[in-house]
Amino acid sequence: MVSAARTATETRTTTRTEARRAPDIVAGVADADKLTDEIAATSVDPRLWTGAFATNVWGGRFAIDGVLGEGAQGTTFQGTDLKTGGRVAVKVFDVGRAKDWKALQLFDREADTLKSVDHPGIPKLLDVIVDQETGARALVRTLVPGESLAAEVKSRGPLSEAALWSVIVDVTDVLGALHGRSSPIVHRDLKPANLIRRPDGKVCLVDFGGVGRMRESAGSTVVGTFGYMAPEQLYGAQTPATDMYAFGATLLTLATAKEPEELPRQGLSIDVEAAAAKLSPQLRALLTKLTAPDPSGRPADAKALLAELHAIADAKDRPAAEPSWPEPMVDSPFAARGTDGDFLVGIVGVVFGVLGVVGAIIVGQLLIPLVLTIIAATADGAQKERILAARARVVEAAKVAQRSFERSAQHGARKLESASERERDRAEHRRRRKRELKRHWKDEERRLKQLAKDAKRSARRDGRFWV
Structure with missing residues (x-):
């Protein structure tokens, strides 16, 4: 009887438990x-x-x-x-x-x-x-407050290019925290639905249910979302470059309001030029790299992508009159001049111009006329007149040559002045970049120190179990 009663009670309890809706x-x-x-x-x-x-x-x-x-x-x-x-x-x-x-x-x-x-x-x-x-x-x-970028694009349409660059900067910074570890972490499911724009405008990455450690060889687990998955994910491999592909596909979706599988293609590659023709050449080129089918064609990780962004920013910061001069490897006054044709032309023009002027004066206007004068003194009437006439022509030719060499020297001087001005611009640009980088790293150092302090205070306050 006791056993039967216990069984009946257990049955009623189980039934109540299964019947609970919430x-x-x-x-x-x-x-x-x-x-x-x-x-x-x-x-x-x-x-x-x-x-x-x-x-x-x-x-x-x-x-x-x-x-x-x-x-x-x-x-x-x-x-x-x-x-x-x-x-x-x-x-x-x-x-x-x-x-x-x-x-x-x-x-x-x-x-x-x-x-x-x-x-x-x-x-x-x-x-x-x-x-x-x-x-x-x-x-x-x-809980990250705000709206996903997928919902934002669905309700308000494609993002502007300025908004896309902002997303690139924010997400690259977040991915750097994953890829920059001694054992890199790969998110494996980066897409617009997993990017949340907070009320302050910053973009955060959520849903880490598919994260995995870096693995270049094939594996048995395939994680990701069709369209945003890199080709190597189909056989279970993943590296930080895998996230780069998903990021590129995500940016194209944000730029076009179309899913990756709806975009035009050239073979295995997304045709970025056709899909996002309204974007700037710099952004199209970056998206083409990010969505390369071969991982070796993409930035290797967030750090490599950040280097690409710095290169793009440097190109935009350069003076419009000099859009393509190269950065010197060292701060030597000859580093940039070594590739500057104007500097070489200026040196040659000044040297040969000065030598030409000196030669025209000494040889054409002094030595040769003196020799001809001596010869004319020993000649008789008609011959003496021909020698003196020749002397006059030599002097006139020497004056013409002198004026020509003077112009050459002046042209060379202008070239040198122009090259010097550009070198000053380059030097100022390098100094400005150094100051900016110095300020950036100081700000970053202060930010990291503050984050460390906040983390310690939060850990002590909350008593979190992993501390």
Whole structure:
């Protein structure tokens, strides 16, 4: 009888658990029925709404008040951190419904990445909640406020070129925090839907459920979104250059409001010239590099992309009259002059001009006339007249040659002056660039020091489990 009663009780409990549509709504929600309906409509197994997830306050700290969306790695909810008042995003992962162990590996890898990477453009990991009975777990991170670039383009159309350059700068900085590690991290799912523009205009990268470590050889796991995936992802390889391809495809979507598979192609390559003809030549050239089918044709990582951006910025900063002069490798006065034709022409013109003038005066107007005068003194009438006439012609020819050499010397001097002015411009440009770089690195050093201080204070305040 006792055994039968226990069985009946267990059956009733199980039935109640399976019948639950959502956790009990106990805090932080004005319309409990609406939230219950939203949660019930997700693909989360109702049997998970027990233990740590029995109410909408998970982990005793995070009050869930809405559903953000569903993806391959789980369902993401939004809520409030009752400890700090900050907004959070919570991804629930049902271990029991995972197809294989790799799904759990991806979940753990996302948590490890958010825990180890500290960047203002990447969400911060706050907690990982685990229910020991069901095996369900939830990853809690800060919620990035704002709208995805996918939604922005859908509602307002393609981004302007100025807005595209801003996105390039922000995302390159974020990717640098992933690619610049001793063991580079590859996002593998960069696309407009995973880029969020905050209210202050900065763009952040979210959804790290597909991150992976750099692997140049083939693998058994393929992660990504069709159209934004680099060709090498189809056989499981991934390097930072893989993110470069996805970034290029993302920028083309933002520039055209068309998905990558809708864009014109030349063989395996996206035809950037035809797809985005209104963009500047510099931006089209950059997008062509980013979307090269062969990884070796793309920037290797975020650092290489940043170097490309610096080169483009340097070209734009140069004077309009001198758009293509090269930067010297050293600060020698001959470094730029060695490739400057005007400097060589100026030197030759001045040297030969001066020598010509001196020669015309000494030889044509002094020595030869003196010799002819001596000869004429020993000659008789008609012959003497011919010699004197020849002397006059020599003197006149020497004066003409003198004027010609003077013009040559003046032309050479002008060339030298022009070359010197350009060299001064180059030197000033180099000095300005050095000052700018010095200021940039000082600002970056101060920013990193402040981030380190903030991280330490936040860690001590929140008592986060990985500290």
